[in-house]
Amino acid sequence: MPRKSTRKTNTKRAITPEDILQLTYVSDVQASPDGTQLVFVHKHTDEKNTDQRALWIAASDGKGDPRPLTHGGKDSLPRWSPDGETIAFVSKRGDDPQIHMLPVGGGEARALTNFPEGDIASYAWSPRGDCFAVLFRERGGDRTRDAAAERKEKGLSDPALVIDDWFYRFDGDGYFGDDRYKLYIVDVETGAHRLLYGKDRVGMSLVYSFSPDGKQLVVVTNTHRKAASQPEHCHLARINVKTGKVTRIPNVPDSQKTTVAWSPDGKTIAFVGYPEPKPGWGVDNAELLLTDPVKGGVRSLTGSTDECLEGHTISDSAEVDFSPCLYWTADSKSIVTNIAREGAQHVVSISASTGRMRALTKGRRVFSLCSVSANGKVAGVTIDEPTRPPEVAAVTLSSAPKMKRVSFFNGKLLAEVDLAAAQSYRVPSTDGVRVQTWVMHPPACAPRAPRKGRPCVLEVHGGPHCQYGETFFHEFQVLAAQGYTVVFSNPRGSKGYGEAHCTAIEGNWGNKDWDDIQAVLGFMQELDGVDTSRLAIMGGSYGGYMTNWAIGHTRAFKAAITDRCVSNMVSMFGNSDIIETPDAYWRGNTWDRTEELWAQSPQRYLGACKTPTLVIHSEGDLRCNIEQGEQVFSVLKHRGVPTRFVRYPRSTSHGMSRSGPADLRIHRLHQILAWWARWL
Secondary structure (H helix, E strand, O other): OOOOOOOOOOOOEEOOHHHHHHOOEEEEEEEOOOOOEEEEEEEEEOOOOOEEEEEEEEEOOOOOOOEEOOOOOEEEEEEEOOOOOEEEEEEOOOOOOEEEEEEOOOOOOEEOOOOOOEEEEEEEEOOOOOEEEEEEEEOOHHHOHHHHHHHHHHOOOOOOOOOOOOOOEEOOOEEOOOOOOEEEEEEOOOOOEEEEEOOOOOOOOOEEEEOOOOOEEEEEEOOOOOOOOOHHHOEEEEEEOOOOOEEEOOOOOOOOEEEEEEOOOOOOEEEEEOOOOOOOOOOOOOEEEEEEOOOEEEEEOOOOOOOOOOOOEOOOOOOOOOOOOOEEOOOOOEEEEEEEEOOEEEEEEEEOOOOOEEEOOOOOOEEEEEEEOOOOOEEEEEEEEOOEEEEEEEEEOOOOOOEEEOOOOOHHHHHHEEOOOOEEEEEEOHHHOEEEEEEEOOOOOOOOOOOOOEEEEEEEOOOOOOEOOOOOOHHHHHHHHOOOEEEEEOOOOOOOOOHHHHHOOOOOOOOHHHHHHHHHHHHHHOOOOEEEEEEEEEEEOHHHHHHHHHHHHOOOOOEEEEEOOOOOHHHHHHHOOOOOOOOOOOOOOOOOOOHHHHHOOHHHHHHHOOOOEEEEEEOOOOOOOHHHHHHHHHHHHHOOOOEEEEEEOOOOOOOHHHHOOHHHHHHHHHHHHHHHHHHO
């Protein structure tokens, strides 16, 4: 009698591009003042391809299931009142976004504000609960709905955009001309709003924090005439909420600053930035700095460390927020924030007196800090892992901190699909650098490997000053499920490995980063089960730059995909929403000193390319203009290289692959799979 097999049959299916429709996204987890509850934004895509955002609430101890609070489908930015009895939120239930008020004890939400046509970027309760500070931008007169209707009635064309300031557009935000976000005060009882401060020249970078008595706001503001191109001119100021009087905080040098928080005892202001002006991009470590609200002066809590408070871990399955979070503990002795390090991201507490840093979370995970309760006992976070999409969690801020996961929205999908784990390696490169590299081998549900081994795809991240890491990446999982070994890494230029690792490519792309990519390529060629004749490379934004660079410098890759790419540093200089200052990050300019910019342009080397290449770009991309992809497509066509161009509509932006419409994200993934199937 034959022995019965004990081998278990894998009954799980392969994850697909269409599973984007099954994912639930969570974000903006706000702890109640007493730390017992968490309210957050729950997002999913409905049957009409529309993102539905609603507020949900959960107990921070994980008891009971989360439950919905709103059902409008257009709700975001929940914020608890200081007494914990009301949740404010922003909703676009009418024509324009307005702040709404929802009683926690029960009852219907009501609209509080009556802002004119425009956008709300952020808002905050006063500690006394009597008013809000609101960052609002009113839409210009000739671009309102009424103006459009009048033009249509008269048969007139769309209006011209007359531009004087070079900050007139921003990726994902579109063209706004001279409209700017300004700071308003809203009365909680009546909803009436009044302008408090409107002198910031950029607007959207204006950040603020109430004093503990609610009588003042501290703001990070830039009033320089070249504010958009010179963020190093930011300064700190106090604004009297009643009179609007602005008092600059003395002895605080102008420098890039991104987040500010006033301590509960009123004695200290914390902010993220640099202790001195530094032009260009943030390649240096952003520090946690303290100042006195009246006397000023600057003291760095993290300057003696090699940590950066502006590290960000990339994912295509989480709501994107590049701003650092700062929260004081109730006793004003510590500040709670996020630190990204070696592919992980954790919540830490930093002593305001000594700068000593204590980890509050641990493991191969990415924790995104969203809030800390007013009593300082609980942090609201999302938790992300390579085989688990982000979920809501609470972290107790005690001497023995604990994490409690309180939502399991994606549990049903995880029970159905077979996912690939990510294994971390250190790959030797030049100058003694060891590049952290992850490998995802296909799961059991994937097609059987051919005799010569599997094709292998190298993914290169964008930024470049951020990191890949321990996140759920739907795109990677889809590739692995189709039988591809997926490799991704953090070459020099990435955050998370100290300042020297990041600054190594400042104004000098295609050098040390290319050394590291070549080292990872060599690592791929030595991987067990990989067919070295079927290697491929792909990436978006800076990852598209490096893909373009690779295909112009090596023929080791059988095929490539360049997505929302950078190709020509000379033309890129003037067509991106990021305004470059000559000789700041990049050396040279585009009118009479183009040599170094052109030397670092992948376009210069594409004449040597023989690699079949798929070009993907969005017509609405204001970060890397679509002409960058058009140039690649044109050169490769002239050179007789097999190439295809997939253009997404003007309604999409640079972040289409992670935040665009679900149907177009699915279409993009199928285009990627079809290209690899054809060439690999």
